[in-house]
Each structure stands twice: as C-alpha cells, then as structure tokens.
Amino acid sequence: MVNFPISMKTKASQYFFILLTIFGECLFAQKTEKFSDYYILRRNYEGLPENDSSAKPFVEKYIAKAKKEKNYERLVRGYLDAILFSPSPNDKLKFADSTIWASKMTRDQGMISSAYLEKGVVYYFQFKKYQLALDEFLRAYEYSVDGNDIFYRNRLLYFIGIVKSYIGYYGDALEHFKKTSAFFQAESKKKMHPNLLYANIRGYLNSVHQMAVCYRNLKDYKTADSLVSIGLSETSGSKEYLQEYGYFLKERGIAEFRKKEYKNAISSLRSSIGSISAVNDFAWITVCYSFIGKSYLASGNNPAAVLYFQKVDSVFQKHNFVLPEVRDNYELLINHYKDENNIQQELFYTRQLLKVDASLSLDFRHLFSKLYKEYDTKRLTQEMKRLEKESSRASWINISIFISAGIIIILTALKYRKREYHIQKNYKALEQIILAKEEYISSHIPTKQKEYDRQDLNESLKDGILYKLTQFERKQEFLEEGLTIAKLATKFDTNVKYLSQIINDHKGMNFSKYLIALRIGYITEKLYKDRKFLTYKITTLAEKCGIASRSNFSKLFQEINGIRPTDFIKNRQKDLAMNDSINKTDSFNGIN
The missing domain is CATH 1.25.40.10 (Tetratricopeptide repeat domain)
Structure with missing residues (x-):
C-alpha cells in the first residue's frame, strides 16, 4: 500500500486534475529512498499549495542536483514539482516540455507517457487549448499501450474524454466516461488507503458529472437528470x-x-x-x-x-x-441594446461577437461550423426584413458593420497572401543556397580569420584543431547526444579554453551557437534531400538533430533559415509533388 503524505489530501481537494496527478507522484515515490537528500529537499515545499512561488528556490535546488547527478527520474520529479508550484501558465508549459525531455532520457515508456499527459493538463486547464491538449493526451496514450497501470490508463481515458466533450464529440466522450465511472466506482468499493479511496471516489463522481454533460448535449435529458440526481445524493x-x-x-x-x-x-x-x-x-x-x-x-x-x-x-x-x-449571450446583448437604440453598446458587443467567433473557430471547429451556419442564416433573414420595414437612424450602423467585416476579411486575405509571398521567397532563397553548396550543413557558418595574433595559440596547434573541427562537421559528430565543449576538447586532445577561442575566432560564434547551426543545417539538408524526413513530426525532427524542445527547434530553425520548419516542409512537398507530376507526364509521352 502506498503511504500518502498528510498534505496530499489537502492539495487533492483543490480539483480532480491535481488529485489524479498525485496518484502518479506517489507511485514515483515508491522508487525513491526514504530520507534521501532528494526527500529532504522536497520536505521543504511538498506541503505548500499549488502555484505557491515560495517553493521555487527549493525546486530549483532539487532540479540542479538531479541534473548534476544525471538522475533523470529525479529530474522528471523536479520538473513536475516546477509545473505544480509555478504560478505562471507559460512557465508551467516550459517545465512541461522539460519534463518530456527528461522522461525520454529515462527510456521509461510509462514515465514518458505521464510527461505528455502533464503537458496536456497544462494546455487543458491553464490555456483551455483543447485541441492541443488532446494531441498531448493521444501521445501519452501511445506510450502507455504496453503499460499495466489500470488506474493510470483510466486517468488518461478521463482526460481524453473531457477534451472530446469540450470540442463537441459527445458520443465518443460518453463511451470514455462510462468506462472510467465503472472503473473508479468498482475501485472505491475495495479496501485501500483513505487517500486512494478519496481519489477513486472523486474519479467516479467527476466521471458521472461528465456523463451528465454529454447526455444533456445529446438531448437525452432523462438520463442526464437521473445522473445529476445520483451525483447530488x-x-x-x-x-x-x-x-x-x-x-x-x-x-x-x-x-x-x-x-x-x-x-x-x-x-x-x-x-x-x-x-x-x-x-x-x-x-x-x-x-x-x-x-x-x-x-x-x-x-x-x-x-x-x-x-x-x-x-x-x-x-x-x-x-x-x-x-x-x-455564444448566444452576445446575440441577446446586441438585440437588447438595439431595442434601446444604444448604438455605441450595440456596436461594442457586435465587435465582441466577431472576436468570439474568431476564437471559437480556432478552438471549437467541430461545433462552430454548425453553430455559425445556423446563426448566419437567421441573422441575414432578420436583417433583410428589418431593412425592408425600417428606415431608422440605426440602419447605417448595421450596414457599416457588414462593410467593416468585409474589409477585415479582405485585409486578412491580403495579409495572408503577403505572408505566403515572403515564405515562398525565403524558401527559394534557402533552396538556392542548398543547391549551390556541396556541403550545406556547415556552409552557412562563416569562416572568420583572426584579425590579430594570440600569443597563447601557436599555428600548428590551431591548424590541428581546425582540421579536427572540419572532420567533426563532415562526420556529423555534432549529432552526438549530450555533447559539450568539454567532451569535444577531450576528444581533440586540447583544453576547453583553446577550443572555445578557436571556435570564436574562426567560426564567428560561441560553441553553443556553432553546435545549433550545425544541427539545424543537418536537418535542413535532410528535409530537402530525403523525402522520409518530410513525413516526420516537428518533435521527431528536433530529436533527429539533437534539439530537445520542439518549440526551441522551430524558433532556432526560423532564426537560422528565415522560414519556419512547417512552411519549409509544406513548400518542399509541393515542389516534389509538382516534379513527380511532370516526370509522370514526360514518361507517358515517351520523353526521356
């Protein structure tokens, strides 16, 4: 039986998401030694409430210790604590990415699955970005396939169900909640530690609540009301x-x-x-x-x-x-102020409704496509009748709104075309560089001659290190995992100071930027020359070139190449499709 700290139940009472996370934390705790240095560090903050920034210095010490010792299981624990206690949603997302990286270093499928799940929770609860949350939950599910942790699988199923429910897939979500409610209800009838019992009861109650929501949206009101009565009782x-x-x-x-x-x-x-x-x-x-x-x-x-x-x-x-x-609140507000002839407020909430529609079209495409079509037809019919029967002072406002909406659409389209033009321009420029250079990987790293002599570097030592750097680039040794300048200096039979000085003098950048430039150059060349790489996800591409974070990879790729990796892939795929079509036509016409 897992022994829960006294503070666990207090934290769990905040909301079910945190409670479910706690169960995973406790499983992790089984692997650790009681009263270890890590245990002592965590005692300084584990009883604090979520989002309490006073935990930060202790969490940072925990993470630093785990990094120094390359104890990746502990590092995962530290990053999970950073997510829990960081008050900033953006910081939580950053630490979620770090958790995924650290979990992959453990090669533990269950731990990797949990890391993706926690990132999904951040997207879901902190940002309400349901599609992004669902993507992370599905990645977590892929890594959990071979696991035998039934509680964890139901926890994951619950999260996937919640997101599906929010984005309008009520039937699919309902099937998930039926399974989780049955599981948690059965578990809650077993003898277990009070905190585990508490977790399972809340799992059951929250699953029943979500089932009621799904039935209500599916218009099965009788079943929905029955479940609500059960929950209340x-x-x-x-x-x-x-x-x-x-x-x-x-x-x-x-x-x-x-x-x-x-x-x-x-x-x-x-x-x-x-x-x-x-x-x-x-x-x-x-x-x-x-x-x-x-x-x-x-x-x-x-x-x-x-x-x-x-x-x-x-x-x-x-x-x-x-x-x-x-959404219909805004229609009611617009109609209310229209009846009061309050043009200013009517215009304000019309603009707010346009903003709401823009937000819904991104986050709830499945629901919004139907919702907008129905409203648009109704609104246009009402507007037509109103314009026919009325010639009041307020008429021009509605006309101007539609004109403004048209202008916004046109400007948005022009902005999109301008962006696409710049993307295509940058892609072609990058393509010319790749085609013109025999070895693109290191071609965009400048070779910088020294402008003055350094007494502490003789010419033979410098030439030897430069030759080794050339071989290092050609053999693509920069893809080595965990590569540092200290490791490279040892490999080159020199010291860090000399190697750093030569890289700065002759490559025009420090070691970190030099390594990033080589890795981005490598993956760019692979994307251009190897079709297989065009099928990989951004996360996979980042891993292939040794960059841990997906977001960092995209940012670095754009900084170096002047184009986002997704745009580069899109344009390259378009070029290859066109070439294939031309070759097929030529072959059909007997042209060699």
Whole structure:
C-alpha cells in the first residue's frame, strides 16, 4: 500500500486534475529512498499549495542536483514539482516540455507517457487549448499501450474524454466516461488507503458529472437528470466533495432552466458558483452566468439578465476564451441594446461577437461550423426584413458593420497572401543556397580569420584543431547526444579554453551557437534531400538533430533559415509533388 503524505489530501481537494496527478507522484515515490537528500529537499515545499512561488528556490535546488547527478527520474520529479508550484501558465508549459525531455532520457515508456499527459493538463486547464491538449493526451496514450497501470490508463481515458466533450464529440466522450465511472466506482468499493479511496471516489463522481454533460448535449435529458440526481445524493452535505456538489448543482440549474423553473434555476446556479470559482474553472463559471442571465431574462428582469451576460464578456476579455454554449449571450446583448437604440453598446458587443467567433473557430471547429451556419442564416433573414420595414437612424450602423467585416476579411486575405509571398521567397532563397553548396550543413557558418595574433595559440596547434573541427562537421559528430565543449576538447586532445577561442575566432560564434547551426543545417539538408524526413513530426525532427524542445527547434530553425520548419516542409512537398507530376507526364509521352 502506498503511504500518502498528510498534505496530499489537502492539495487533492483543490480539483480532480491535481488529485489524479498525485496518484502518479506517489507511485514515483515508491522508487525513491526514504530520507534521501532528494526527500529532504522536497520536505521543504511538498506541503505548500499549488502555484505557491515560495517553493521555487527549493525546486530549483532539487532540479540542479538531479541534473548534476544525471538522475533523470529525479529530474522528471523536479520538473513536475516546477509545473505544480509555478504560478505562471507559460512557465508551467516550459517545465512541461522539460519534463518530456527528461522522461525520454529515462527510456521509461510509462514515465514518458505521464510527461505528455502533464503537458496536456497544462494546455487543458491553464490555456483551455483543447485541441492541443488532446494531441498531448493521444501521445501519452501511445506510450502507455504496453503499460499495466489500470488506474493510470483510466486517468488518461478521463482526460481524453473531457477534451472530446469540450470540442463537441459527445458520443465518443460518453463511451470514455462510462468506462472510467465503472472503473473508479468498482475501485472505491475495495479496501485501500483513505487517500486512494478519496481519489477513486472523486474519479467516479467527476466521471458521472461528465456523463451528465454529454447526455444533456445529446438531448437525452432523462438520463442526464437521473445522473445529476445520483451525483447530488452522493455529495450533498459532504465537506470533502464540495467541488463535485457544485458541478452537479450547475447541471441541476441548467435542467431547471430547461423546465422553465427559473427561480429554482437561479438559486441552484448561484449556489454552484462558489465551489467552481474556488478552482478557477472560469469556463464553467461563464456557463453559470449565462443560464442565470437567461433565467432572469425569461422572468422579465432585463437589467439583471444584462448584468450576468456582461459577466460572461468580462471573463472572455480576461482570458480570451469562451465556450460555444454561451455564444448566444452576445446575440441577446446586441438585440437588447438595439431595442434601446444604444448604438455605441450595440456596436461594442457586435465587435465582441466577431472576436468570439474568431476564437471559437480556432478552438471549437467541430461545433462552430454548425453553430455559425445556423446563426448566419437567421441573422441575414432578420436583417433583410428589418431593412425592408425600417428606415431608422440605426440602419447605417448595421450596414457599416457588414462593410467593416468585409474589409477585415479582405485585409486578412491580403495579409495572408503577403505572408505566403515572403515564405515562398525565403524558401527559394534557402533552396538556392542548398543547391549551390556541396556541403550545406556547415556552409552557412562563416569562416572568420583572426584579425590579430594570440600569443597563447601557436599555428600548428590551431591548424590541428581546425582540421579536427572540419572532420567533426563532415562526420556529423555534432549529432552526438549530450555533447559539450568539454567532451569535444577531450576528444581533440586540447583544453576547453583553446577550443572555445578557436571556435570564436574562426567560426564567428560561441560553441553553443556553432553546435545549433550545425544541427539545424543537418536537418535542413535532410528535409530537402530525403523525402522520409518530410513525413516526420516537428518533435521527431528536433530529436533527429539533437534539439530537445520542439518549440526551441522551430524558433532556432526560423532564426537560422528565415522560414519556419512547417512552411519549409509544406513548400518542399509541393515542389516534389509538382516534379513527380511532370516526370509522370514526360514518361507517358515517351520523353526521356
């Protein structure tokens, strides 16, 4: 049985995502020695709440120690702690990338899977980037195929189900939640440590909540309401499951709105907001605001309705995120201010709706394509009738809005064409360099002659090292994993100072930039000359040339080549397809 630290349950009470992560952390702890230096370091911060920056100096010491000792399992643990305690979402994402790198150094498939899962959680919870989160969860699933950790597999299945539900694949998501609810419910009936029991019960309750959401969106209201009743009965009056109780209250409020029980709906939804706000789940908070507003509107209390619709927009302005479920709030606000003849506010929320549509088209393509088509038809019909019957002062505003939208579309198209032109130009320029140079890999590294003599480097020593550098480039030894200037100096039978000085004098850059330039040159040449490389993902390309981070690889590739790797691949594939077509036509016509 796993022994949980006392603080674990406190952290778990914040939200289910962290709780599920804790189980993985505890499994990791089984592999460690109690009262080791690492254990003592973690005791300084493991009881702190999530996002507590006071943990930073201790986490940094933990990571530094693991790096120095090349203890990659410990390094994974350190980066996971950095994700947990860093208050900045961008820092969490950076540490998630580092976790993936460190996990790959362990060659442990389960640990690699967990690292991808944690990155997906960051995308999901911190950024609400559901498609990116789903990509990471699916990568985690690929690495977990051979594993036998049933709890972990269900945890992963739960996350995949959540993202599928959010982006509109309710049927697929429902099948996942049926499996996870059955698993967690069965586990919760077994004898186990209280914290493990707590984790499984919450897994079951959260799965039931997500099933209710899916059934509601699939319009199977009877089943959805039944699940909500079960959830409320199992969480009502429990201090341990306040968050889950809040989510079930939210679903009950939505059901009461559907049944036109507006007073009850307002009461349920208001009561749910407290526990949902405690975990900063702003996505569901906006849903609560939306249905409270609609309930007030249906009850004839327009000022209160407008206030809650505006609360939805305030969340959107802060996070640049909104769920498709609350999009109609903006239509209601526009119509409200149109009725009041408040041109300024009508124009403001029309512009906000355009921004919302732009955001939804990126994050919720599956749902938004249908949503937008239905709304567009309805809006155009209403606008046509209104223009036919009215000649009021407000007419020109709507016309100007459509004109503005047209101008925005045209400008966006022109901007896109301009960008494509520059990409094509840079691609052709890079292609000419590759074709003109016999060895492209090192051709873009300048050979810089010394402008003055150095007394501490004699000519024979310098020439010897330069010759070794040339061989180093030709044999592609720069792809060696974990290569440092100290290792290279030892290989060259010289010292770091001399080697660094020669690289700076004759390559025009320090060792780090020199190594990056060689690696980017290598992968660029491979992409151009070897079709197989064009099929690889960016992450794989980064690994092939020895660059750990996907984001760093893309950034470095563009800095050196003047074009993103994705754009280079796209243009190269287009060229090859055209060449294949020409060759096929020539062969058909008997042209040699």
